[in-house]
Amino acid sequence: MATLMDGAALAARIREEVKSDLAELGAVRLATVLVGDDPASQIYIRLKHRAADEVGIEAIDKRLPDDTPEDGLLELVEELNEDDAVDGILVQTPLPPQIDEARVMRALDPVKDVDGLHPFNAGQLFFGHQTLVGATPVGIMRLLAEYQVPVAGARAVVVGRSLIVGRPVAMLLLHANATVTICHSRTQDLARHTLDADILVAAVGQLGLISTDMVKQGAAVIDVGMNRTDEGLFGDVDPNVADVAAFLTPVPGGVGPMTIACLLENAVRAARYRSGALAFPRI
Numbered sequence: 001m002a003t004l005m006d007g008a009a010l011a012a013r014i015r016e017e018v019k020s021d022l023a024e025l026g027a028v029r030l031a032t033v034l035v036g037d038d039p040a041s042q043i044y045i046r047l048k049h050r051a052a053d054e055v056g057i058e059a060i061d062k063r064l065p066d067d068t069p070e071d072g073l074l075e076l077v078e079e080l081n082e083d084d085a086v087d088g089i090l091v092q093t094p095l096p097p098q099i100d101e102a103r104v105m106r107a108l109d110p111v112k113d114v115d116g117l118h119p120f121n122a123g124q125l126f127f128g129h130q131t132l133v134g135a136t137p138v139g140i141m142r143l144l145a146e147y148q149v150p151v152a153g154a155r156a157v158v159v160g161r162s163l164i165v166g167r168p169v170a171m172l173l174l175h176a177n178a179t180v181t182i183c184h185s186r187t188q189d190l191a192r193h194t195l196d197a198d199i200l201v202a203a204v205g206q207l208g209l210i211s212t213d214m215v216k217q218g219a220a221v222i223d224v225g226m227n228r229t230d231e232g233l234f235g236d237v238d239p240n241v242a243d244v245a246a247f248l249t250p251v252p253g254g255v256g257p258m259t260i261a262c263l264l265e266n267a268v269r270a271a272r273y274r275s276g277a278l279a280f281p282r283i
């Protein structure tokens with residue numbers, strides 16, 4: 001039976017560390033921007049604000065209507081970039097179709113980009129000189145380290161290639177010397193790849209996509225998926241995978257709380273970059 005990787009417990013420890021960082025740093029401010037009223041995004045924003053409040057990070061809640069034109073959002077981003085009191089900015093995705101997400105990410109001041117989505121930060125990750133890296137991929141690596149899952153030399157398979165989870169976690173695994181395969185919706189014979197994985201990361205958003213017969217005996221399985229149903233929140237991995245895996249993240253209580261805790265850490269990191277306590281590389 002797999003060891004369940006307790007993301008909630010590790011996240012609680014990280015939040016305590018953030019609290020003591022704040023005692024040393026003073027005020028840290030994180031602005032979140034939500035465009036529209038996507039119900040899942042509203043939940044994520046609420047959770048992020050609650051966690052920030054609990055540790056003493058001041059969270060600023062900016063909301064724009066669903067029909068906001070791209071220029072309207074770019075103006076707000078510019079305002080937040082220029083506001084000296086704001087350390088970190090998070091623009092919740094998905095954005096409505098009239099807005100080009102890539103353009104918005106390019107508009108962020110890279111030093112405030114707590115999701116690591118500005119091309120400068122994504123490029124830093126690509127080169128292995130990490131600055132701000134998204135909270136979910138960082139949280140996954142922290143969980144693997146906490147449970148002493150060997151990464152160097154391991155075969156890692158990441159299912160999903162989004163900019164926010166799949167690609168950055170694949171890059172972190174690669175930098176940690178795993179042999180990495182990235183699968184996506186056009187991958188043929190997914191099981192052939194997943195069965196080879198010592199570390200399997202599922203970041204798709206399809207309930208139960210990864211079944212027991214797709215997992216190698218003794219693998220570490222990280223379930224990023226968050227699928228809301230009338231019966232509750234479920235991941236991309238069938239919970240029976242616990243019968244074959246050595247480690248498995250539960251949903252809820254695995255990657256989710258780690259994402260929130262690592263976001264708070266990123267806000268602290270951004271504040272340190274801005275104060276000069278950490279050097280932010282500039283071109």
Ligand SMILES: NC(=O)c1ccc[n+]([C@@H]2O[C@H](COP(=O)([O-])OP(=O)(O)OC[C@H]3O[C@@H](n4cnc5c(N)ncnc54)[C@H](OP(=O)(O)O)[C@@H]3O)[C@@H](O)[C@H]2O)c1
Pocket residue numbers: 136159160161162163164165166183184185186187190203204205206209224225226227255256257259260
């Ligand atoms: N726990 C957390 O903190 C956290 C954080 C972020 C996201 N999430 C959850 O994680 C899931 C993924 O999020 P995301 O933002 O990365 O999603 P996304 O942007 O929709 O990306 C999904 C990825 O899955 C791939 N895919 C779709 N169907 C597939 C299939 N049948 N086989 C293999 N790959 C398939 C897609 O391939 P293509 O690229 O070919 O379309 C895409 O790369 C969602 O459930 C989301 O709610 C959780």
